[in-house]
Amino acid sequence: MADEQTRFDPAQATPFLTARSHNGWLGLAYRDHGEDWAELELPWRDDLLGEDGSEVLASGPIISLMDMASGLAIWTRMGQFRAIATLDLRVDYTRPARTRSSVFGRAQCYRLTRSAAFVRGIAHDGDAEDPVAHMQAVFMSIDARTVELPGG
Amino acid sequence: MADPRDIEIVTPYARSLGIALDRWESDAPVLRVEFCDAVQGRPGALHGGAISGLLETAGYGALRAELARSGRVAQMKPINITVQFLRSGRTRPSFARARIVKLGRRTANISVEAWQDDETKPIASAVMNILMVDAEAA
Numbered sequence: 634m635a636d637e638q639t640r641f642d643p644a645q646a647t648p649f650l651t652a653r654s655h656n657g658w659l660g661l662a663y664r665d666h667g668e669d670w671a672e673l674e675l676p677w678r679d680d681l682l683g684e685d686g687s688e689v690l691a692s693g694p695i696i697s698l699m700d701m702a703s704g705l706a707i708w709t710r711m712g713q714f715r716a717i718a719t720l721d722l723r724v725d726y727t728r729p730a731r732t733r734s735s736v737f738g739r740a741q742c743y744r745l746t747r748s749a750a751f752v753r754g755i756a757h758d759g760d761a762e763d764p765v766a767h768m769q770a771v772f773m774s775i776d777a778r779t780v781e782l783p784g785g
Numbered sequence: 786m787a788d789p790r791d792i793e794i795v796t797p798y799a800r801s802l803g804i805a806l807d808r809w810e811s812d813a814p815v816l817r818v819e820f821c822d823a824v825q826g827r828p829g830a831l832h833g834g835a836i837s838g839l840l841e842t843a844g845y846g847a848l849r850a851e852l853a854r855s856g857r858v859a860q861m862k863p864i865n866i867t868v869q870f871l872r873s874g875r876t877r878p879s880f881a882r883a884r885i886v887k888l889g890r891r892t893a894n895i896s897v898e899a900w901q902d903d904e905t906k907p908i909a910s911a912v913m914n915i916l917m918v919d920a921e922a923a
Contacts (some may be wrong), residue, residue, distance in 0.1 A: 641837075653822060654825040654832065655822075655823060655824055655825055655826055655834055656826075656832070657830035658822070658823040659823075673856070678797050679797075680797055680798065680800075680801040681797070681798045681801065681852040682796065682797040682798060683796055683797075683798060684796055684797075685793065685796070689839050690798075691796055691797075691799070691838075691841075692841060692863045692866070693798055693799070693802075693834070693837060693838030693841050693842070693845075694798065694834070695840075696833075696836070696837040696841075696866070697832065697833075697834025697835070697836070698832050698834075699839070700814070700832075700834045700837075701834070705802060707894060717831040718870065718873065719868075719870045720869070720870060721867070721869050721870070722833070722837070722867070722870075723865065723866070723868075724865060724866055725864070725865040726862075726863040726864060726865060729862075743898050749852035774846070785826075785838055
């Protein structure tokens with residue numbers, strides 16, 4: 634196990650993980666975390682709309698938000714940064730997000746085995762008791778299945 | 786009847802991500818995204834969220850085209866999406882096409898696949914349920 638000094642810290646890691654690439658393009662930012670959960674913020678942006686003329690955020694960015702929050706929750710629970718891959722991810726959109734509002738993604742890694750991490754979470758726009766979406770996902774540790782990675 | 790091929794398939798979000806209409810195949814749009822920094826996850830691999838965005842855009846596009854073909858004006862609202870990540874996406878262009886499995890009065894069930902070089906080796910698939918609210922009822 635990692636000792637306290639090298640233990641994965643989502644507050645410190647998020648700025649590096651979201652400095653560029655897709656997560657950087659979205660502008661994801663760290664908000665909060667606990668022992669097995671992490672919360673990120675997806676700031677409002679006009680070019681992330683789901684439809685011309687509407688003011689409603691597309692659903693795609695919410696998937697990216699929840700995917701990244703899930704990764705942080707898993708590494709936080711593991712206490713270290715390890716390569717993982719999303720196997721399966723489901724999002725239920727319970728209501729549209731308020732216009733021009735940030736969306737927050739909170740994910741909890743509720744079960745961790747040697748090869749798999751099980752995650753659930755919500756996306757909300759200010760009140761975690763009134764989510765805009767619910768998420769359920771399974772991630773695999775890449776190390777444990779390097780040889781079987783298809784196309785790899 | 787409106788030609789479904791004239792309709793707007795690519796949403797502001799998808800445009801911003803670099804997703805574009807590649808071609809039409811059996812009345813469904815095939816969408817394409819080039820590998821670039823905005824869709825990159827870990828170095829040299831496509832981000833799962835970007836793949837999901839491509840899948841979702843193809844799903845909405847196929848439904849939008851079908852609604853236009855039948856002269857129906859309806860607002861589409863997402864109910865849910867389940868994405869399976871099958872292979873890691875490489876630094877190559879990616880494509881996605883959807884099939885409408887069931888088109889009802891209120892909901893549509895849509896199956897989508899994304900691939901790179903070989904269509905028979907999808908990198909991801911998704912099932913989407915979309916709610917349709919007819920214009921007069923909205």
